[in-house]
Amino acid sequence: MNRLTGKTAIVTGGANGIGRGIAEAFAKEGANVVVADITTRERATAVAVIEAITQTGRSVLYVQTDVANEQQVQAMVDATLHTFGHIDILVNNAGIFTQSLVEDLPVADWDRVLNVNLRGTFLCTRFVLPHMLAQGSGRIINIASQLGYIGGREVAHYSASKGGVIAFTKALAREVATRNVLVNGIAPGPILTDLLASETEEWKSAKLAELPIGRFGEVSEVVPTAVFLASDDATYYVGQILGPNGGDVML
Numbered sequence: 001m002n003r004l005t006g007k008t009a010i011v012t013g014g015a016n017g018i019g020r021g022i023a024e025a026f027a028k029e030g031a032n033v034v035v036a037d038i039t040t041r042e043r044a045t046a047v048a049v050i051e052a053i054t055q056t057g058r059s060v061l062y063v064q065t066d067v068a069n070e071q072q073v074q075a076m077v078d079a080t081l082h083t084f085g086h087i088d089i090l091v092n093n094a095g096i097f098t099q100s101l102v103e104d105l106p107v108a109d110w111d112r113v114l115n116v117n118l119r120g121t122f123l124c125t126r127f128v129l130p131h132m133l134a135q136g137s138g139r140i141i142n143i144a145s146q147l148g149y150i151g152g153r154e155v156a157h158y159s160a161s162k163g164g165v166i167a168f169t170k171a172l173a174r175e176v177a178t179r180n181v182l183v184n185g186i187a188p189g190p191i192l193t194d195l196l197a198s199e200t201e202e203w204k205s206a207k208l209a210e211l212p213i214g215r216f217g218e219v220s221e222v223v224p225t226a227v228f229l230a231s232d233d234a235t236y237y238v239g240q241i242l243g244p245n246g247g248d249v250m251l
Ligand SMILES: NC(=O)c1ccc[n+]([C@@H]2O[C@H](COP(=O)([O-])OP(=O)(O)OC[C@H]3O[C@@H](n4cnc5c(N)ncnc54)[C@H](O)[C@@H]3O)[C@@H](O)[C@H]2O)c1
Pocket: 012, 013, 014, 015, 016, 017, 018, 019, 036, 037, 038, 039, 065, 066, 067, 068, 093, 094, 095, 096, 116, 120, 143, 144, 145, 146, 187, 188, 189, 190, 191, 192, 193, 194, 195, 196
């Protein structure tokens, strides 16, 4: 507890799934949290995360944001600074998923998945990073996927976006580590969220059959990795991609 006292964290896609788990855990550790999600604040999961953070005694700012939209990202970062005065942690978690063989993949699906997962990670980083560099400290945690390493049938666009997130994480980490901004990533395996629920039964059965641990993961099995990377325990982690993945990838 209290590993993030006094910090301000932005969690994109924080209204549901893994992002929601991270946002709530950061607040329990003492951080004020900005939840930047495309869904309205009236949605049940958004209401729940706002309530959960408020109950910890920390402050929450909910900013409806499409991370693929430059103006909205800039406005979200401005609102964060206006409210809290500083940004210490950015978790680029917002991500979407569709499923199709490449030969049938709508070009619009390719564009949207790349725009949210990869461009969104870049945009949020682009507008937060100058503030972290100016204050001489910061942590950026990018949520990739094990599919960014191994790929997956019917998810070439998603795999490409996550491979891009992994490469972006490593490249950025090299640029800013000496200036005390530490950039790392998490590449989860299949985790029980709405995103996983949207995959076909065939896809899920095939994935389950090849998973060494023999089951899908829980959000609570990813969240501690994000808390760790944001905390003072992770001061020598630079450009690392940590893998709570049930053994789907062993590096
Ligand atoms: N669940 C898994 O199996 C799994 C595995 C590996 C990686 N991931 C990654 O973890 C991250 C979180 O996924 P999840 O499983 O919690 O998904 P989820 O669908 O449960 O939650 C995603 C959240 O992101 C928000 N979001 C979607 N598009 C957005 C946009 N353009 N701007 C801002 N917010 C947006 C959604 O509204 C939602 O609240 C994603 O990057 C995903 O690719 C998930």
